[in-house]
Amino acid sequence: MIKKIFLTFSLITFISVLSFSQTGTDDIPEPEAEEENPVFEFFQVQEKAYYMYGDSAMYAFIVKNIELPDSMLSGTVIVSFTVEKDSSLSNVIIDPRSRKMPEDHHKSALDVVSKMSGKWVPAKARDKNVRMRFSLPIRFSGDK
Numbered sequence: 001m002i003k004k005i006f007l008t009f010s011l012i013t014f015i016s017v018l019s020f021s022q023t024g025t026d027d028i029p030e031p032e033a034e035e036e037n038p039v040f041e042f043f044q045v046q047e048k049a050y051y052m053y054g055d056s057a058m059y060a061f062i063v064k065n066i067e068l069p070d071s072m073l074s075g076t077v078i079v080s081f082t083v084e085k086d087s088s089l090s091n092v093i094i095d096p097r098s099r100k101m102p103e104d105h106h107k108s109a110l111d112v113v114s115k116m117s118g119k120w121v122p123a124k125a126r127d128k129n130v131r132m133r134f135s136l137p138i139r140f141s142g143d144k
Contacts, residue, residue, distance in 0.1 A: 039082050039131045040123060047124040049083035049132040051116065058116070062138060066112040069104035074142040077101050077109040078135055085129040089117040095135060109138045 042048045051058035078095035092114055094106045113136060123132035 037131060039133050040125060041133055042123075045123040045125045045130060045132055046127070049123040049134055050121050052087070052119050052121050061116065061119075062112050065115055066138070067108055069102065069108050069140075071102055071104055072140065072142055073102060073105065074140060075101050075105070076137050076139050077105050078137045079109050079113045080133065080135045081113060083120045083122055083132050083134050085122050085131060087118050087120045087122055089114065089120065101140075105140055108140075112138070 051061075053061075077098045079092060079098075080095045081092040082090045084090055092110055094110065098106070098109075122129040124130065
């Protein structure tokens with residue numbers, strides 16, 4: 001039952017993300033003159049940034065490389081970051097929605113995401129690499 005609910009939620013989330021995808025370039029905003037290097041949101045780009053080896057490999061990387069905190073509480077930490085034009089990551093921060101989780105969980109999530117720098121394909125807008133803001137939820141289970 002729980003698996004069916006999770007799969008249904010995942011499918012709904014996936015479909016809603018796809019519905020925001022851009023198919024043309026007419027709706028993509030031009031960078032403003034004073035902002036030479038804007039950071040785009042996923043709905044403002046032709047092609048979203050993604051982990052170069054795919055989602056399954058990204059989650060496998062996280063599982064393999066995360067240093068689990070000693071306290072190990074259940075919950076989700078959302079890490080926000082910018083995927084740069086050169087595939088590196090910058091501005092890696094904890095999303096404010098995750099402030100209730102302990103600091104050691106924040107540190108574990110920040111450290112593992114930072115290790116993925118350089119392993120991303122940058123977003124594209126108007127057929128050029130652009131910076132894109134990305135949020136990645138990392139789920140902690142109370143079991144080590």
